[in-house]
Amino acid sequence: MNDPEHLHQNIFYSIIDGVLLISSSLTIQESNLTVEDMFHRSRDSFIHRGLEELFPRQPHVLDKVRKVLVTGACYHDVEAKGKRNTPSSRFPVNLTLSPFLESDDSIQGVVILIKNMTLIRELEEQQRPADHLNNLGAVTMGMAHEIRNPLGGIRGSAQLLRQEIKNKSHQEYLDVVVSEVDRIDRMVKRMMDLTRPLNLRMENTNIHKVLEEILMLEKDTLTRKKGRFEQIYDPSLPPIEADEDQLKQVFLNLIKNAIEASRKGGKIQIVTRVSSGYAVKAASSPIPQQNIVVEIIDSGCCGMAGAFGYEAGNYDISMTMGEIGLFPAVRGASSNTLIVASGTSCRHQIRDGAGREAVHVARVLEKALGNK
Numbered sequence: 001m002n003d004p005e006h007l008h009q010n011i012f013y014s015i016i017d018g019v020l021l022i023s024s025s026l027t028i029q030e031s032n033l034t035v036e037d038m039f040h041r042s043r044d045s046f047i048h049r050g051l052e053e054l055f056p057r058q059p060h061v062l063d064k065v066r067k068v069l070v071t072g073a074c075y076h077d078v079e080a081k082g083k084r085n086t087p088s089s090r091f092p093v094n095l096t097l098s099p100f101l102e103s104d105d106s107i108q109g110v111v112i113l114i115k116n117m118t119l120i121r122e123l124e125e126q127q128r129p130a131d132h133l134n135n136l137g138a139v140t141m142g143m144a145h146e147i148r149n150p151l152g153g154i155r156g157s158a159q160l161l162r163q164e165i166k167n168k169s170h171q172e173y174l175d176v177v178v179s180e181v182d183r184i185d186r187m188v189k190r191m192m193d194l195t196r197p198l199n200l201r202m203e204n205t206n207i208h209k210v211l212e213e214i215l216m217l218e219k220d221t222l223t224r225k226k227g228r229f230e231q232i233y234d235p236s237l238p239p240i241e242a243d244e245d246q247l248k249q250v251f252l253n254l255i256k257n258a259i260e261a262s263r264k265g266g267k268i269q270i271v272t273r274v275s276s277g278y279a280v281k282a283a284s285s286p287i288p289q290q291n292i293v294v295e296i297i298d299s300g301c302c303g304m305a306g307a308f309g310y311e312a313g314n315y316d317i318s319m320t321m322g323e324i325g326l327f328p329a330v331r332g333a334s335s336n337t338l339i340v341a342s343g344t345s346c347r348h349q350i351r352d353g354a355g356r357e358a359v360h361v362a363r364v365l366e367k368a369l370g371n372k
Contacts, residue, residue: 018093018114021100022065026051029109038093038116040084055080064097068110074098082114092117144192148185155181204239205247211270214251218259225264232271261325322353330354 012019013032018039021030028046036043039054046053055061064075078095094117100109155178162174215229222229258268330339331354341347341358350358 015113018112018116020051020054020112020114022051022110022112024069024107024109026062026065028053035114038114039082040086045085054082056083061095064095065110065112068097068099069107072099072107079117082116092121140191144188147188151181151185151188155185200243200246202241202243205242205244206239207237207247207272208233210244210247211251211272214248214255215270217252218255221256222259222262222268225259225262225266227259227262227264227266227268230267230269232269234273237272318349319353322349326350327354330356330358 012030015032016034018035019030019032020028020035023029027048027050029048031043031047035054039046051062051065052058058080061078061080064078067073068075075095075097078097080093080095081090082093083089084091094115096113096115098111098113099107100111102108158174158177158181162171162178165171165174211231211233215231219229255268255270262268326349330350333339333356339350339356339358341350341360347358347360350356
């Protein structure tokens with residue numbers, strides 16, 4: 001270690017970046033071990049060969065080497081492409097060039113430090129979409145504010161105008177204006193929410209409490225359609241770790257959609273249960289795993305309506321009614337989801353329209369009790 005030449009050699013070979021020593025004739029005179037690892041090549045495959053062996057068809061690299069030899073200047077952050085003898089042969093590198101001086105300060109060659117930029121470029125590529133989304137978010141926020149500002153004026157004017165107009169049909173038109181303004185405002189607010197960073201406040205949350213608060217808010221809306229909610233809650237559900245405000249927003253959106261899709265006089269079921277996948281006993285009785293599932297079902301008429309759908313003239317109407325909500329929901333259910341329907345005609349309709357077998361609730365109870 002006391003031998004200066006040996007010490008310098010150890011330093012040269014220990015540098016984590018690639019190091020090349022280029023002669024005045026532009027050939028590679030020396031390299032460290034990192035170059036072999038970086039280029040996936042043995043030293044013998046490029047030593048005493050031209051610099052083009054590692055950097056082919058890149059005249060700007062040779063131009064910089066010549067300038068260093070002539071002027072003694074240093075060059076930093078020279079971008080280039082290294083060449084390997086592998087399928088993914090080209091890879092990005094960053095070069096630093098400086099003169100190699102003899103004891104009399106004469107320039108004998110050029111030292112090139114090579115930094116592999118592959119990982120950095122990949123990270124930059126990954127960051128680029130995020131930067132784009134951030135810019136898009138800023139533009140969206142600005143547009144959203146510009147859109148929302150006049151909405152308040154439109155809504156207020158429509159409400160004042162409604163008070164002045166006595167014609168009922170004209171009042172209904174203004175009610176539509178107010179309703180659509182509110183819908184646009186909700187859409188814009190959702191756009192704004194998407195551009196904001198989501199900071200979750202996780203805490204023990206009672207799902208049933210959250211649902212009841214949402215149902216209380218939307219009860220009047222459904223009542224105006226002469227509809228009703230039906231709650232079927234599993235009392236054994238434990239509290240879950242969740243952000244209560246975000247969970248409310250999710251349930252509110254689902255229930256609003258169910259109300260909008262429901263027909264006059266319809267019923268919306270809100271079902272909670274412990275389920276998701278089944279382990280099977282010898283008696284084929286399902287044992288629910290501990291995953292909490294909440295289902296909100298818009299249960300309109302299946303389309304069969306007793307014997308109505310059996311009549312040839314009513315077939316198309318019957319199937320169209322089924323396609324409104326029932327058939328898509330059944331088709332979208334996973335293969336291990338149990339489809340339950342109490343009515344005989346409903347079970348036939350599900351089989352004919354969605355290709356799934358539905359069972360009576362009594363059969364579910366029978367399996368749960370372990371009886372065949």
